[in-house]
Amino acid sequence: MRAPAQTFDAILFDLGGVLIELVGVEQMLRWSPALGSTDELWRRWLHSPAVRSFETGGCDRESFAAGVIDEFDLPVDPATFLRAFTHWPRTLFPGATALLASLAPRYRLASVSNTNDLHWERFEREWSLPACFHDNFPSYRVGKLKPDAEYFIHVLDALELPAGRVLFVDDNRLNVESAARLGIVARRVPNFAALRSTLDALGLLGRDTNGELR
Template sequence: MENTEISVVMFDLGNVLVDLGDVEKMHEMLNTEGEESDVWLKWLRSPSVAAFDSGKITFDQFAMRLPQEVGSNVDKETFKKAFKAWPKGLFTGALELVQSVKPNYHRAILSNTNAAHWSRLMNEMGLAGNFHSYFASHLIGSVKPDRSIYDYVLDALQVAPEKILFIDDNQVNIDMAQTLGIQAHRVKGVEEAKNVLNSYNVLQE
């Protein structure tokens, strides 16, 4: 049976379709230790990250600000090189999953990303051309979980929020989406994503 409720299938990228590697990379960049979920919260709450991911500062400014913010003495060029290389690539089966969404659904990306990663994601990793809408935080000027980015998406798509199925790996992003009526689910990796999409019957056999 076709799902008459959903008309848009919207994907987050990092830790859903894109392999960000292990948490050690984040510990290096944020000068932290501890659970992955705690490190992500620190990342999401960082003023420097928010400014870069919303396109308000340049890569150079970010590479100077974030280490200062977290008390790291890494030099700018070393940081830039490590940060640019951070997303390892797509998870195995990620593109196949996206391409298996039934053709009558509108496919979208909603990602907190930045000028340093976007071209790698689109070109090097081959995500370009596989979606109908690309909502990238640095091009929109706001970041998840701010309400403004979701309002932007709803306005651009011109659909009721309950017609959007959204998968993301961060609970705070899911919480805000659900508050607005979007059908949002927390997943990590391709298998968990596939399970949710299958439960809504939006994938081809």
Template sequence: MDSTLDKTTLKNLIFDLGDVIIPIDLTAPMRNFAMLANLPETEVLALWKQHNILSQYETGLIDDDAFRAHVRQLLKNDSWADEVIDTAWNTVLLDIPVERLERIKELKSHYRLFLLSNTSAIHIRYVNKVLTGMGQPTLEELFEKVFYSYDVQLMKPSPEIYQHVLDKAGLAAEETAFFDDNALNIQAAAELGIQAVHVQPPLTILDYLKNV
């Protein structure tokens, strides 16, 4: 697990969010939108892919209001309130394991910590609300700096987003570990010289951080 890490040079840890810190169910939003629209899930998924809403939203090409408008138009329901769309969209996010948060907090005294996520503003607001309700720090408080795809207008596995993080935070690639559940994201980071760790079930981030 941690054998890929050279701990003698390690100074910085970059974490993905979904399925690294927070368990996710990628099928849940489409399932919920399909139920709301009274349409087959396969049809909703096909429409979603055809119109490429996700990458537009997660790279900041469209904002929250435009995203919701696209959803209403796509699923032919102008009456859905913002909250209805946001709630369905946020079903991708499952319960946050508090022990993962506590481990990350422990690491703050030893490493510089960063977050790098392909995500949307609706998700981040929801996560921070849940964290606050748990008596935990927000993502912006938990990490030295957060890098959200919609803010930087780049997405993993684009090499540019990793370079952006290294440049903005002043990090040396060889002194930096990156934890992600997506093999393509890991490969792209490794090609820049980052110590990239592929987080794979049944293991969790806690297993990979045991000896860090």
């Protein structure tokens, strides 16, 4: 027998790795093998001055590229890095927009993404992804970043919801732990399949008359 659905008013979705297939991690590990692991890459990326400046709207693309190359000792020039970086978000996972459409009538959906103007332009132009949400909080417009508590506080204040009524899903452990410390119900989902499984386990996915997930 399925457990009753937990009560939420809103669901916050990370984008890269959760709804969007990314290729940037593998690229960075090839360029900088000394990083050693995905966890170490994410730790350094989330604390990188160049990344934090660019993804809070604080610098231009060229300065960002030069800064990342210097910080991570990458064997490429800024133009090469930017060409690759622009396409790190490869494509939406199959079923992503249908999943959001099925949830939208019942929950307030918000995207909560560390991102930048390069990637956000693609999300809008190629996939119309921001239109799938009731609210969008791209970091380069908000001026704050995950996993900083200030980012999540900004989102909660904008939604005017208590933390315990909000579910947050992200593929990054640091982001999930930060949100949980504020009382947000946070779950780590390493990919789209895990996202669906997590939502189902929480009783949030609808089912058809045969009991199949919609």
